[in-house]
Amino acid sequence: MTASHFGILLVLMATAIEGIAQVCLKKAAMVASGKGIWRVAGFACFGLETAIYTWSLRYLPVSMAFPLGSLSFVAVTLLSQCLLKERVTRMRWAGVVLILLGASLVAGRA
C-alpha cells in the first residue's frame, strides 16, 4: 500500500467516524434518558476523527483530502436515513449531491 492509498483510507475512515459521531449526538437529542452516554460516545468519535484526519494530511495533499472529506455529507445523510429513520426526500438528496460536487470543486485547490 502506497502512502497515498494509506492517506485515502484514513480520510475515508475519518468520514465514516464523523457520520457515527453525528448520529450519536442526534441520538442524545432524541432519547429521554441516557443522553450523557450518547454525547460522550459522539464527542469521543469526533476526537478520534480529528486525530485520524490530521494524520491523513501528512500522507495526502490537502487538495485531495478536502474533496474526499466532503463525502461526509453523503455519509451523514445515509446514516440519518438508515439509523435515525429520518425522512430524506429526493429534494434533500439532490441538494446533498449538489453540495458534494460543489464542495469537491471548491476544496480541490485548497
Add this chain to the structure above:
Amino acid sequence: MPPRSQASRKVFFGLAFAIVLDTFLQLLWKSAVADIPSQPTLWQTLQSMARQPLFLLVGLLMAGQACNWVVVLDHTDLSYAHAITSLSYVSVAALSVLLLGESLTVPQDLGIALILLGVWFVGKSDHQGEPSAREAA
C-alpha cells in the same frame, strides 16, 4: 431575515454560528497542521498536536462548536442541519479572497454556485421543526 418561531430561530442562529465557527476552524487547522512532521505515526501526530498552541485554540473552537451543535440537533433533523453547514466552504473561499487576497478559479466559482444551489434544495426539503416536542408527545 430570521424565522419567527422560537424553535426555528434557534435553528437559524445555531446554524449561522456553526458556519462561522467552522470557517475559523478550517483556517486555523490548516495553519496548525503545517508544523507536524511528515509521515508520522498516529502517536507522533497526537504529540505534535499537544505541543502546538494553535491546536489548543482549535480545541476550544471545537468545544464551542460542539455545545452549539447539540442545541441545533435538539431542534432539527441531522441530515438537514449537517448539509446546511456546507456553507462554510463558501465562507472560507470568500474570506480567502477578501482577507488573503487569493483568487478563485472558474471551477471554484462553479463549486460555490453548486453548494448554494444544493443548500437551497436542502432548505426547501421537509424537515423536522421541533423534535423534542414530538418525542415528548
